[in-house]
Amino acid sequence: MRLQIIQEVGRTERNQLLIEKLMQTTFALRQQDIVKGDLLVRDFLDSWPALWMESQMCAEFQCITNVNLRNPFYSELDRHTSRLINLYRQKASRTGKTAEALREILGTCDLQEEHDVNVRRTLSLRALPVYLREDDSEFFKTCNVSTINIK
Incomplete structure (x- = not known):
């Protein structure tokens, strides 16, 4: 099996x-x-x-x-999201590569018309490895729609 x-x-x-x-x-x-x-x-x-x-x-x-794994995860993520975003904004106000990367991520989020819970969750998770100065190239998998073969 x-x-x-x-x-x-x-x-x-x-x-x-x-x-x-x-x-x-x-x-x-x-x-x-x-x-x-x-x-x-x-x-x-x-x-x-x-x-x-x-x-x-x-x-x-x-x-x-x-x-259910998702429920407690999202609950705790929602509980900490505001504080994480504040940390990211503090770091983004400084100089350096990390601050610049965080400014770019925060800027993309700020351009969103609606700031629903999914945008805030995505921001929290997307900026975390940048804030921690970790390599996120293997951490996040993104989908490029142009490379998908739709039949």
């Missing part, structure tokens, strides 16, 4: 229902791998590549904790 999951995840057009069914069926095997403790996190994720998918990661979290 693990090989079937690996094959299905490797396809360009994944069968989400099949992956979900296989992951539900193999939950006990993953728990055994965790209890053994002989795999590094990277090796564990390589063995179960469907856990790289957001839907499967959330489903796994739900199975283990009986808590």
Whole structure:
């Protein structure tokens, strides 16, 4: 079953229902791998590549904790967003590469006509690695619509 999951995840057009069914069926095997403790996190994720998918990661979290992962995450993000944006604005008022990058991100946000919760969440998350001076090139995956083949 693990090989079937690996094959299905490797396809360009994944069968989400099949992956979900296989992951539900193999939950006990993953728990055994965790209890053994002989795999590094990277090796564990390589063995179960469907856990790289957001839907499967959330489903796994739900199975283990009986808590919806998105709800507490967004709740805590919303709680800290105002303070994060204030930190970003303070840093952007200074000089340097980090301040310049933050000014660009904040400027893009300020140009938005509506400042709904999604814009504020996106700003909080997008500016965080810049503020921390981390390389975000691998952290954020963006979609270029012009490269998608629509049939």
